[in-house]
Structure formats: structure tokens, C-alpha cells
Amino acid sequence: MSREGRLSRVFVELADTLVDDFDALDILHLLTERCVELLEIDAAGIILSDQRGGLQSIASTTHEVGLIEIFVLQNSEGPCLDCFRSGDPIVNITFEESQRRWPMFTAASTALGYRTTHALPLRLRNEVIGAMNFFSVGETELNTEDLALGQALADVSTIALLQARAVHEKDLLAEQLQYALNSRVLVEQAKGVLAERFKIDVEEAFTHLRSFSRRHRVPLSEVASRVIAGTLTVADLER
Template sequence: MTLQEQELAAVFAQLAGAAARDPLDTQSLLATLVEGGRLLLDAPGATVHYAPGRESGRTEGTDPALRTLAGDAAQWREGPGYDVRTTGRALIDVDVSTPPMRARWPRWTARARSLGHGRITALPLPAKEGPGGALVLFGAPDSDLDEKALALARTFADAGAHTLALQREVVESRVLAGQLEHALTSRVVVEQAKGIVVARRGLSSDEAFAGLRSYARAHRRKVADVSRDIIDSRDVPGDW
């Protein structure tokens, strides 16, 4: 394996490692994504804007100035990251110093040029429901695009998008599992309380549940909370 191949393997391994962290950390994954993209394209810097679906957007950059630019651009709804994220179409080797680009992204272009960046390549990070984000790779004004490096960066961006999507699915699955567990626990508590009410008041199961629900509404409480009180006291409230 050559040194270049070793470095390439290391970049992809870092992406996989960031995705496997527990608890899941999307921001660390984005930081790995921008740094890996920068290395693959031998770019002076990189930013990412990731906002899949209706989620609030996240931004990251390879240095503090670019992190600030990425965050400001997301608020401005301007710049290559925003355009690629919303359209899903890549921008390859764009000279940001041209009049059309200055007119298209006035605030973003002025800031980027003040930081010494003259060319950009922005790659989409698709999400399951459509455009999810964009990886923006910066180049010097007189830099030449390396097609082989670009191909690797495209592959890396696709891998990053897939990894981010899998991470979202894991998070959503954990949230759903927690909700189901809570619902099941609440159901068990209510059933136990119903049994106590049936025994103490001689009611049917349906009548006991109706009483629980009516009492909870009258006291502006949850049925499960009232049920826990009944289980703890092993009795029915006196004002039932």
C-alpha cells in the first residue's frame, strides 16, 4: 500500500469512527467530513451546511473563520453551500471573483475573498427525503482542479451523506423505542391502578378506567400520574 493509499484509507476510517461514537455526535461527524474533504482535494479549507428535512441546520468548518462563514451563510441563505443544499446539484471549480458570482452571493463572496479563497467546489449531501446538505471545498484563486482528487472527494461526500442518514435513522429509532417504552410502562401502571379501583370500589374495569380519566381531567393531571399515586397508597382518593 502506498502512502497515498494509506492516507486515503485513514480518511475513510476516520469518517467511520466518527459515525460509530456513542452517544451519537453529529457535530463531530461533520467536523470529520470537512477535514476529510479538505485532505482529499488538498484544499485550503472546507465547510459544511447540513439541514435535512425540517431539522434545524448544522454548520462546520475547518477553521474558526470558515465555521463563522458557514453559520452566517446559512442565516443569509446565500452562498454555494446553501445553493447546493437546496438544489441538490454540485458546483465544480467555480471562480467566486467573477461578477456573476459576486452578484449571486454578495455577502458570502466578499467574506470568502477577504479570507483568501477564490475558487470553490460544492458537493451535495443528499438525505432520504431530498437535499440534505452540502460540502464546500475551497481553493486558491490560481489553483488547478485535480480530477482524480475530485472523484475521491465526490465518493467521500456520498459516503458522508450515507453515514449521516444512517445516524439520523439510529437517533429516530432510539427516540421511538423510548416513546414505546414509556407508553408501555404507563399502560402497565394504569392497569395496576384499575385493579386497585375495581377491588376498592367494586366497579368494572371499564368503569374504573372512566373514573381514573375523569378524576385526572378534573385535577388537570395525567392518568398515569394519578395511577401511580393510587399504586403507592394502595387506595383510591377520597374525592373520587
Template structure:
């Protein structure tokens, strides 16, 4: 195999990655039906982005319908907390990608101090060295941001940034299809259900973490693994744990 057939240092071939990328687009397209679970969709998206774009972690922030962002999906507790820190500071690359409706790239954390000093001070111990954020947008409306975090410096290539943006665009269309856009109340309710589901998932993570004496990342992994093995919605598994109908 020639060097040109490889992508990155992990030895994953370009052909393999392109196949995975196409599979992700197909999976997103499959959600263009009634009854899909928004949380599952967004969690799948952040998981795939970590695999596809050599990121350490990924997360999604979503507008709660009142002009306020909330962390709705993440691949680790660390990436969730980084999102929360940005929301608390009211600034940061992920917040800017949403507000400006464009991709924001930070190739080295030293850039944070000049651009977002409050967030930089609060996130100094995160361990992330670079961040790339793209908006979840529909036409001129931005609904949130899809964010990739890496432990080494450097920025996504233009081609990878375009691919991440394309995934974010398809995910946004999946959430707010034309039939939903024609029914504002339905769209608002669907987004609110996703946000409510995230609260229950956080509660379930805490319960599993305490009960099994594991950290929050491991607790979430066990919830997700159970949901996938039983072909259940993550939010339904979390609800069963909170209501003490399920023990992991």
C-alpha cells in the same frame, strides 16, 4: 520517484493519498453502529478533506430538520464564518450545493459577484480564492453540504470531486442508516443532538478563548486535542468546560 508518482505540489505520493482516502472510508464505515457521535464524525470528515484534497479549510452545513441550514463542523473560525455569511445572505456555493443537490465549483472568487452578489460583498475579505461544495445527500434528499475552501484559484479535478462526493455520501449514510430512516423521530432527534452539541462547543470555545487569552481557532484546537488524547467525545469535553467541571 517519477513525477507521475506524485500528487500536487506538496510532494505527497498518490499511493499515500489513496491509502489515506481508503482509511477515511473505513473510518466512516466504522460509524455504522449504534452510539457513534455525529459531531466527531463530521469533524473527522472535514479534517481529512483538508489533508486529502489540498484545501485550506473545510466545513459542513447541515439541515436542522426545519429546512434551515446551520454550520455544524469546520476546520477554522474563518471557514465557519464564511458558512454563516452564506446563511445570512441566503445564497452562495455551499447553499446552492444543498438546494440543488449537486456539486458547485468556484475556481476564482471573481465568479461570486455575478452568481451571488450579496454573499460576494459580505465575503470579500475572507482571503479564500476558490470554493468547491458537494451535497450531503441520500438518494434524492439533500441534508446539507460539504465545502472545501482554498487560498489559491483553481477547481478540484473531476476525480477529486467524485471522491469528495463519495465521502459525503458515506457520511450521510452513516448519519441516517436504514434503521434510523425507519424511525423518523429517531433521525430527527439524532440530528438535533448534533446541532445542540455544536452550540455547546461554540460556548466552550468562547470560554477557553477568554480564559487562556487565545483566539477561537486555538481554543477549538485545545478542546479537540484534549478530547482525542483522553478518548472522549468532543461534545462531552465541551459540556464539561461549559459546566466548569473541566479547565484546560
């Protein structure tokens, strides 16, 4: 399938998620996965602002990217933070400039195999609610078309999170975003439970959780809670 065909499919897929009770966490994971697919980067992640104004790692395509994002937030250093604070994309930074501007971040991402990173804001007009991070093993440069596509995907997802009612009702926005953050904690716990009980890696554990959630139209947080409680096993998730 051509890139244009894949892009059309992705936007239809995102539009299909814009229902009354959409799963914010699922949308964000979908966004990271489709960016990797369309932009030919190696991994992607998202940090999101919570209702108290703090930042949390909310979604990532790999466990390693999740670790990098947590490191960034703990050390207050990295392109995604600067992107969130300014609301401007930070892209095509050379490795040498990255070392100069964010030495701890660069060392951490390089140690996990990533040499190039880019960051795009999740924003609607002047409101920035998070940032999306791209990671590549090699020195990858994004062209104008890539950047426009990545920002378009980020914008669609931001609109999905904000929605019309949340734009006008801040309490609903805060509740929706906080729900996504709380869900992420449950999902991380469930991944750990599955990995430990059934001797699988955390990526496979999340694949099981996500697949079951989408097949049965059950929120990820609910699936995670059932796994933690022991009422769902890998065998159940695989059916």
C-alpha cells in the same frame, strides 16, 4: 504515504466511527479535516438541515469558514445554499462568475482570504441533508478524480448520519441531527470560554476539546458542558 494509502486510511477511520452511539459532530469535523488533507484545499465546512428544515453551520476546519457559513445563512446567498437546494455539486466556478452570482458571499469570503469555493451535497439518493463547502486561497480547480473523492467522503458521512434505523425512522433521524446542532452550540460556547480564560485562540481551544473527547471517548458536547461549568481546564485537557 501515497494518496491511495491516505484514502484507504481515511475510509477505515470513517468506518470505525460507525458504532451504535456514534458522535455525529465528531464525524462531520473528521470529514472536513480529511477533505482538506486529501484534496489539498485550504479549508472546509458543512451546513446541515435541522429538524425544522432550517440550515445551520455545523462543522468547519477554521473559525473563518464558520463565520462565512453563518454570513451565508443570514443573507441567503452562496454556492452552498444553491447546492443544498438543488442537490447538485457547484464546482470550478470562476471568480468573476462567483461575483456575478453571489456578490455578498464573494466579498465576504475574499475579505477573509479565500478566492475559490466549491460545494458538494450531503445526500442519500433524493434526500439532501446538507452541503459541504471547500475553500482555497488561490484559484483552485478540482478535477474529476477530486470531485469523485470529495463526493465519496460526503456520501459515507451522510450514510453514517442517516444509518439504517434512521432511514426508516424519521424521528430518530431528526433527533440525531438536532443533537449535532445542539452540540455545536455548546462547543462554540466552550471554545469561547477557553479562549477567554486562558488567552488562547479559538482554533487551539477546539483542538483541546476534540483531543480530550477522542482520547477519553467522551462526546464533544459533554466535554464542552464540563468546560463551561468550569470542571475541565486547559491543564486537564492537555493531560
